[in-house]
Amino acid sequence: MSLNLCPACNGALKPKYKLKFDIFKCRECGLYISDASFDHSFVSDMDNDMRAVGLEKLRITNFKFIADKIKQVFGTGIKNVKGLEIGCGNGWWLKTCREEGINCSGIEPERAFSPIYEANEYDVAYGFYPATKSDTQYDFIIMNDVFEHIPDVDSLTASLNADLKDGGYLIINIPMSDGFFSVTARLLNKLGVKSILNRMWQFDFHSPHYTYFNAANLNLLVSKHGFVKVNDFRLNTLDLGSTKERIVTDKKFNKLSADIMAGVLTLAMPVINAAKPDAKVFFFKKVATNNNAAGNRE
Ligand SMILES: [Zn+2]
Numbered sequence: 001m002s003l004n005l006c007p008a009c010n011g012a013l014k015p016k017y018k019l020k021f022d023i024f025k026c027r028e029c030g031l032y033i034s035d036a037s038f039d040h041s042f043v044s045d046m047d048n049d050m051r052a053v054g055l056e057k058l059r060i061t062n063f064k065f066i067a068d069k070i071k072q073v074f075g076t077g078i079k080n081v082k083g084l085e086i087g088c089g090n091g092w093w094l095k096t097c098r099e100e101g102i103n104c105s106g107i108e109p110e111r112a113f114s115p116i117y118e119a120n121e122y123d124v125a126y127g128f129y130p131a132t133k134s135d136t137q138y139d140f141i142i143m144n145d146v147f148e149h150i151p152d153v154d155s156l157t158a159s160l161n162a163d164l165k166d167g168g169y170l171i172i173n174i175p176m177s178d179g180f181f182s183v184t185a186r187l188l189n190k191l192g193v194k195s196i197l198n199r200m201w202q203f204d205f206h207s208p209h210y211t212y213f214n215a216a217n218l219n220l221l222v223s224k225h226g227f228v229k230v231n232d233f234r235l236n237t238l239d240l241g242s243t244k245e246r247i248v249t250d251k252k253f254n255k256l257s258a259d260i261m262a263g264v265l266t267l268a269m270p271v272i273n274a275a276k277p278d279a280k281v282f283f284f285k286k287v288a289t290n291n292n293a294a295g296n297r298e
Contacts, residue, residue, distance in 0.1 A: 006031050007154040008213075008221040017186075019194055020203040029217040032177050034201055036208035038151075056092065062235045063096040063144070066173065066281050069233070070102060070140060073169065073283070078102065081139040084163070086129045087146035089113060094122045104142075107132055130159035138164055142171040148209045157225040161290040170227055170284040173235065175200075177212035179278030180271070181237070218282060226288035234277040238265065 003013055003024055011028025021036040074081050081103060085093050088106035090113055097104040098120075105123035117124045125132050141160055150156050160170050176182065182200060189197040201209045213221075219229050265272070272278075 003033060003035055006033070006217075007152075008217040008224075017189060017197065019189075019198045019201065021201070021208070023201070026217070029220055030177070030214060031217040032212040034203075034208065034210055036201070036203060036210055038207060058236060058238075059092055059144075060096060062173070062279075062281075063093050064100070065233070065235070066142070066171065067096050067100040067102060069231070069281075069283065070169075070171070071100065074139070082136060083140045083142065084133075084136075084138045086141065086143050087149070088117070088122070088124055089144075091116045091120065091122055091124075093142065093144050094124075095120065130156075130163070133163060136163075138168060140164075140169040140171055142173070144173045145175070147172050147174050148211050148213070149207050151210045153211060153221060157222055157227075158290050161225045161227065161286060164286045166286060166289070168286045169230075170222065170286065171281060172218070172222075172284070173279065173281040174213060174218070175209075175237075175279050176214055176277055178214045178276045179237075180275035181278050182212060183275070215280065215282070222282075222284050226286060226290040227284035228287050229282060230285050231283040232280050235279040235281055237278040238269075238272065 005011070006013055006026035006029060008031050009026060009029040011026045013024040013026055013033060015022055016025040016032070017023040021034045024033045024035070025031070026033075070081075070083075071078050078101065083097065083102060083104035085104055085106040088094055088108045089110075091106075094104060094106055094117075096102075105125075106117075107125050107127065107129045108117075109126065109128050111126060114124075114126075116122075125134070141164055147153065147156075157170075164170060185197040185200045198204065201212075203209075215232060223229070
């Protein structure tokens, strides 16, 4: 991805933060972009077992909410709907779909999850989207915490348009750059504490973030490619019962500091709830075929 022009609005990008990788900010729309690279050989700080404990309850709750919205959108037609999830990870979305009677297949680059898919007979193809895909056109395509991990969001969104039926839905579940934790992380970085912002961008993890959107600049990008936003919803990002496990996910934090942080977060909950959401799910509807792919950039 070129780090001269913003993929959402074509505005100029200016260097903003120096962490493990550099972060740039669009002067026009405020999109944040990193020059992170995906290192296949690199051993990350992520502890997969702890991650599973800390996140499952929270994510399943959010997934049930999204599944309900999908059922509302398609009504009685839900039986004939074909969905695709890009980046299925541990299969929690596919599991939710099965429980909710929604037909959804997946694409996933990591072979590590294959025992889960095989045990549950989930229909998952291995590889990176869009190189790996079938000729099917889908009624919906969903990305759960995946959009921000893909470097070239402009050509990604063009491919998504091509792989959806007319009137199909692009569903993006994504962390927000103007949520409480993002704003706090940038503030702490200004005060000299770089570790939290580095953690938010997952620069020490296997698959870092390339972008941090807000609702407005995500809409700018996606509407350029023949989509119109029909709805968006706040998602919960904090389940206090498992906050400590989530913090311990990062090997740099020990149990005591995780206890202290979990306590601070409990006290801060009213403030967090009053702030802008840290994660949202967006429903965009395909209204036009985007013939010129990633082409709106002169
Ligand atoms: Zn921009």
